[in-house]
Amino acid sequence: MVPRFKEYDRDGNGYVSLDEAKSILQSAPFNFPASKVGHLLAKFDKDGNGKLDIEEFADFYAEAKATYVSLCSSGQPPSGCIATFGRQLCTTIEISQSDGCSL
Numbered sequence: 001m002v003p004r005f006k007e008y009d010r011d012g013n014g015y016v017s018l019d020e021a022k023s024i025l026q027s028a029p030f031n032f033p034a035s036k037v038g039h040l041l042a043k044f045d046k047d048g049n050g051k052l053d054i055e056e057f058a059d060f061y062a063e064a065k066a067t068y069v070s071l072c073s074s075g076q077p078p079s080g081c082i083a084t085f086g087r088q089l090c091t092t093i094e095i096s097q098s099d100g101c102s103l
Contacts (some may be wrong), residue, residue, distance in 0.1 A: 004061060005054050015051035021060065030068050040064055
């Protein structure tokens with residue numbers, strides 16, 4: 001998770017701002033609607049300081065990924081969902097992280 005955190009902590013201050021986190025959720029591969037974005041940000045900024053430290057970010061990113069996979073398997077997936085192969089849902093996130101999905 002540390003490399004992912006450092007990728008999004010663009011200014012290297014040890015936090016991902018809520019604006020940066022919002023950008024993550026509204027960009028590929030997530031492409032979440034605004035309603036999902038607000039919910040996730042409010043849920044994981046536990047201390048209310050307007051930014052995510054590495055622990056908050058780890059929980060935030062895991063939830064975002066789980067939400068994305070859930071949305072991809074629903075009737076209204078966000079753009080960026082790849083396909084379902086057999087019983088395993090493969091998403092752009094999983095493919096980019098080499099989690100066993102392949103095209």
